[in-house]
Amino acid sequence: MDVRVVLHFAVITRALSLVLQALLNAAIPDHEADAFRPPRTERPLYLDSAVEWCFGGLSRWDAEHYLFIAERGYLYEHNFAFFPLLPVILRGLAETLLWPLSAWLSVRGRLLLAVALGNSALFLLSAVALYAMSRIVLQDRRLALLSSLLYCLTPANVFMTAGYSESLFAALTLGASSSWRRASPSEPAWPWASPRQRAPTAWSTWGSCCTCRRCARCPRSARTAPRRRAAADRSATRGSSCVSWSPRCWGTAIIALPFCAFQYYGYRTFCTPSTSLERVPPSLVSLAERRGYRIPDENGPPPLWCMRPLPLLYSHIQDVYWDVGFLRYFELKQIPNFLLALPMASLGIMAAYAYYQANPDMCLRLGLWESAGRRLDKPTPGFFNPRVFVYVVHSTALLVFGTLCMHVQVLTRFMASSSPVPFWISAHLLLLNEPLLHRRKTSVPNVQLRGGCSNPLHNPVSALLPHWRSCSPTTQCILGYFLSYWLLGLVLHCNFLPWT
Numbered sequence: 001m002d003v004r005v006v007l008h009f010a011v012i013t014r015a016l017s018l019v020l021q022a023l024l025n026a027a028i029p030d031h032e033a034d035a036f037r038p039p040r041t042e043r044p045l046y047l048d049s050a051v052e053w054c055f056g057g058l059s060r061w062d063a064e065h066y067l068f069i070a071e072r073g074y075l076y077e078h079n080f081a082f083f084p085l086l087p088v089i090l091r092g093l094a095e096t097l098l099w100p101l102s103a104w105l106s107v108r109g110r111l112l113l114a115v116a117l118g119n120s121a122l123f124l125l126s127a128v129a130l131y132a133m134s135r136i137v138l139q140d141r142r143l144a145l146l147s148s149l150l151y152c153l154t155p156a157n158v159f160m161t162a163g164y165s166e167s168l169f170a171a172l173t174l175g176a177s178s179s180w181r182r183a184s185p186s187e188p189a190w191p192w193a194s195p196r197q198r199a200p201t202a203w204s205t206w207g208s209c210c211t212c213r214r215c216a217r218c219p220r221s222a223r224t225a226p227r228r229r230a231a232a233d234r235s236a237t238r239g240s241s242c243v244s245w246s247p248r249c250w251g252t253a254i255i256a257l258p259f260c261a262f263q264y265y266g267y268r269t270f271c272t273p274s275t276s277l278e279r280v281p282p283s284l285v286s287l288a289e290r291r292g293y294r295i296p297d298e299n300g301p302p303p304l305w306c307m308r309p310l311p312l313l314y315s316h317i318q319d320v321y322w323d324v325g326f327l328r329y330f331e332l333k334q335i336p337n338f339l340l341a342l343p344m345a346s347l348g349i350m351a352a353y354a355y356y357q358a359n360p361d362m363c364l365r366l367g368l369w370e371s372a373g374r375r376l377d378k379p380t381p382g383f384f385n386p387r388v389f390v391y392v393v394h395s396t397a398l399l400v401f402g403t404l405c406m407h408v409q410v411l412t413r414f415m416a417s418s419s420p421v422p423f424w425i426s427a428h429l430l431l432l433n434e435p436l437l438h439r440r441k442t443s444v445p446n447v448q449l450r451g452g453c454s455n456p457l458h459n460p461v462s463a464l465l466p467h468w469r470s471c472s473p474t475t476q477c478i479l480g481y482f483l484s485y486w487l488l489g490l491v492l493h494c495n496f497l498p499w500t
Helices: 002-027 048-059 063-072 077-081 085-095 107-138 141-152 157-161 166-182 190-196 201-217 220-224 226-237 246-271 282-291 313-320 332-358 360-364 386-405 408-416 421-433 460-470 473-493
Strands: none
Touching (some): 002 048, 002 107, 002 157, 048 107, 063 077, 063 085, 063 107, 077 246, 085 107, 085 166, 107 141, 107 386, 107 421, 141 421, 166 408, 332 360, 332 386, 332 408, 332 421, 386 408, 386 421
């Protein structure tokens, strides 16, 4: 029944997001932002204006890059900062499921419709995958349900809805994590190759799972009681070795292969080009000349990054076009962006601190073994479960990397689509500090806040909202943060106003 509650709430939030972005985009004039806006070279068809009115707000900022790649491929150099899996999916939907509409919708219109349908479906999958993984990891039904419902109100909502790859990455990562948790220790790592084509975040995700799998493959006797290590050694000789790195090496190679192939494609495109500018529409060439974009040209000199010992196009783009690097964002003028990222950073810090306070020995041992008096085969349910350790480490690594090496305002969607920990710690704090969640009824008659047999589709989050003033300050802060970012993202992002 809990899956139905999560799915029902996810459908409602997706539908509401699509309706609100259309209304807000129509009501508020678009800001003249210095963003990528390629000219339309295709003649509009009958329904294009209607689709643009309904879903045009989903094509702002970086979403325009994904739509452009899906329509025309990788033409400009900085397009290679965006990995190909989402454009392939969007173009596939436009040419298959939405092909019957080709007489009334141009490729651009079908791609916009594919964004709305595809990302909504991917978000539903990610919400269900989060609940499934949370039940396995947390061993707490209420905490898993509440964290999944909070995920439906994610502060990164607009990026889960618009033409960004956040929903795709979350669905693949959470789905792979859930499948891996159910799989045997020898399960291969191929599911991680697909999220790898979204962003480099998957490297850290796969690394954390390798660490967790190392613990899982070790016999419990090797982790709990030194006097039983001889038995563990005997079992290791029968093929249950704790230090078998071969599967991890193969898994890393499988994950790295798509990235390396994509970088090689970028190298061949610009360092040994086989096309000329005459084959590119004049309007796109004119845009490149005005904005300083590089187009591959067999008659022109190769770019300087081709001469480097390791000619990685992705690193060049992040350095030159987005000025991404260690501590580069630490400037006084960026204080507002640090404030935007502060709530998500606070959740990450609180999660790491609370988990360390509850499990100091395990944290100091890096989770690789446990003291003799603890049993890992029957962990304590909840957020302080030993199984959560690897996810807290992964979340902390993302937090440190995002703060020091990225545009810090991206931290909100970066962590919300890459780690379940922000939602786990939020749900944990709600259950810990909200008395209404532990009462059968509130002061208002006939209002139940706690799931019971009388209402199998009970949603504790939506039940709390009518009693906002009766909620604890912790609940007001957490729900206030989730709801305000959920709505503000739609207001600002869909009108080309700067957001996270």
